[in-house]
Amino acid sequence: MIHSRRTRAEPEEDPIRTLRFGVNYTPRHGWFHSWHDFDPARARGDxxxxxxxxxDHVRVFxxxxxxQPNRTLIRTAAVDRLAHLVDLAGEAGLDVMVDGVQGHLSSFDFYPEWTRGWHHRNVFTDPEAIEAQAAxxxxxxxxxxxxxxxxxLQLGNELNNLVEHNPVTADEVDHYLDTLLAAxxxxxxxxxxxxxxxxxxxxxxxxxxxxxPEASARKGDLTTVHPWVFSADCARRYGPRSPQVRHLAEYGVELAxxxxxxxxxxxxxQETGAPEPHIPAADAPDFARATVRNAAECAGLWGVTWWCSHDVDRSLADFPELEYTLGLxxxxxxxxxxxxxxxxTVADLRARPRSPEPRDTALLLDCTPGTxxxxxxxxxxxEAWTRLRTEGSRPAVVLADRAQDAEHLAARGIEEVVRPA
Structure with a gap:
């Protein structure tokens, strides 16, 4: 049913968008262990x-x-290698986003020894650990x-993967993020x-x-989303060719x-990919096309960065099976x-860019942190959002506490707010 109706503000001229399309760079030789013996020629080939x-861009780690093998030691040689990689990418015609604190990569956590064992420090709450990361x-x-x-510069890759071994509250996360973003x-x-x-x-x-969600959507210069089809068993729950899977990235943008x-x-x-067996190899090309095209239907999209560039070589042990096949x-x-x-798909979207259709209907989201x-x-x-999307609507998402905010709705071009059926 209709919850409220607003008059949409006069739309501004919408120039042709320049969407960014890139890939998260995973070195072909040695995965990220290649930093131990960095080879510029191999990196340039990749x-x-x-x-x-x-x-047009890569994200590097x-x-x-x-x-930073010691809390007060940042290795100049390691920083120089990172700068060299950034320059190589620029020479190849690629812009570069650099992630700083890794942190977590492809199911492995990388902690300096000064945060572990007898020297254990909670990386989110220990003041000296926070200051070391800021440095x-x-x-x-x-x-x-x-x-x-x-x-x-991004703080690091999916830092919230580290909460299991570093208990933290939402307020402490806010302090941590604010401190590191300022640094x-x-x-x-x-x-x-x-x-x-x-x-x-x-x-x-x-x-x-x-x-x-508030921290992700309000801190930093833009919002990053990592809509993975294995999260909450999405692909297994609905099927690899389902609208729930193929519109997941689009939904993630609207939720953000x-x-x-x-x-x-x-x-x-910033991350989306086709992990086997969640997305069988035969379905991966169509999944990729649909994911990028559906995300491009969102106003305010900065771009899409695929995970990842290269498969993990099977000579490396102990990765989850899906990590070995995620590469392009x-x-x-x-x-x-x-x-x-x-x-x-990228070539076509660049050759024939178009402005997204208005999302003048929004589906009301009423939840608490615990729900x-x-x-x-x-x-x-x-499921209500994807049902509307499958029926041909392009619903926006609006929070319950903003459903009566005429200024907010008008700014987003929302004319009516409906409750989930």
Whole structure:
């Protein structure tokens, strides 16, 4: 039923959007262990292959223990290697987003020894541990500032994966993020660039998770979302070809926009991919096409960055099975069918850009931190939204406490708010 109706504000002219399309760079030789013996020629070969697909940027990762093996020691040689990689990407024609504190990568956690064992420090709450991470981000920012192909500096990859071993409250997370974002901005200085943070999906639909939707949608220069089809068993629950799966990234963007205080705040689909067996290899090309095209239907989308560039070589042990097949290139460097599908889709979207259709109907989301899961796969709200989408509507998401806010609704072009059926 209709919950409320508003008059839409006069739309501003919507120039042709320039969406960004990129890939998260995973080195073909040695995965991220390659930082132990960095080979510029191999890295340049990987980056050239990425650029040849038509992507315009990469997101890159160093390992925290190699950068900062002691709380008060940041290794100049390791920072220089990172800067070298950024320059190689620029030479290949790629802009670069740098993640600072890794942290968590592909199911492995990388902690410096000064945070572990007898020296254990909670990385989110210990004041000296926080200041050490801030010092690392300031150092990285100063080392990279001024490069014209640098997109910016992100605090780290999905830092909320570390909460299991580092208990933290939502208020403490806010302090942690605010401190590190300020340090990253200080490091980049007047040269500027994006300053961001990222979290995996529990931040959006994990009940009482200490990393909150509000933190993701309001801190930093834009909102990053990582809509993975294995989260809440989405692909297994609905099927790999289901609308719930193929519209998941689009839904993630709209959900993020609901929590933002700035209606114009951009949203970046920073990680999405086709993990086997959740998405069988035969379905991966169509999944990739649909995911990118559906996300492009969202106003305010900054871009899409695929996970990931290269498969993990099976000579490396103990990865979850899905990690071995997530790349656009296999471990020999051969482009897979999904790479070709994405290249064609990106080329088409660039050749024929169009403005998204208005989302003048919004579905009301009424949840608390303890019932946030209703908005995730399997939840009643998620299923109501995807049902509307399947029926041909393009619903926005609006929070219950803003459903009567005429200014907020008008700024987003929302004319009516409906309750989930």
């Amino acid at each position: 980056l050239d292959a990425i650029a040849a697909l038509g992507f 160093h390992l925290w223990p190699l950068l 690392l981000l300031r150092t990285l920012g100063r080392a990279l500032a001024g490069r014209p192909h640098l997109l910016g 990253a901005r200080d490091g980049l200085g007047t040269a500027g660039g994006l300053v961001t943070h990222s979290a995996y999906d529990a931040a959006w639909y994990g009940d009482d998770h200490p990393f909150t 926009k609901a929590y933002a205080t700035d209606p114009a705040r951009p949203v970046w689909v 290139f296999d471990s020999t460097g051969r482009a897979k069918p999904i790479a070709e599908a994405l290249a064609e 946030r899961s209703v908005s995730g796969p399997g939840g009643a709200y998620f």
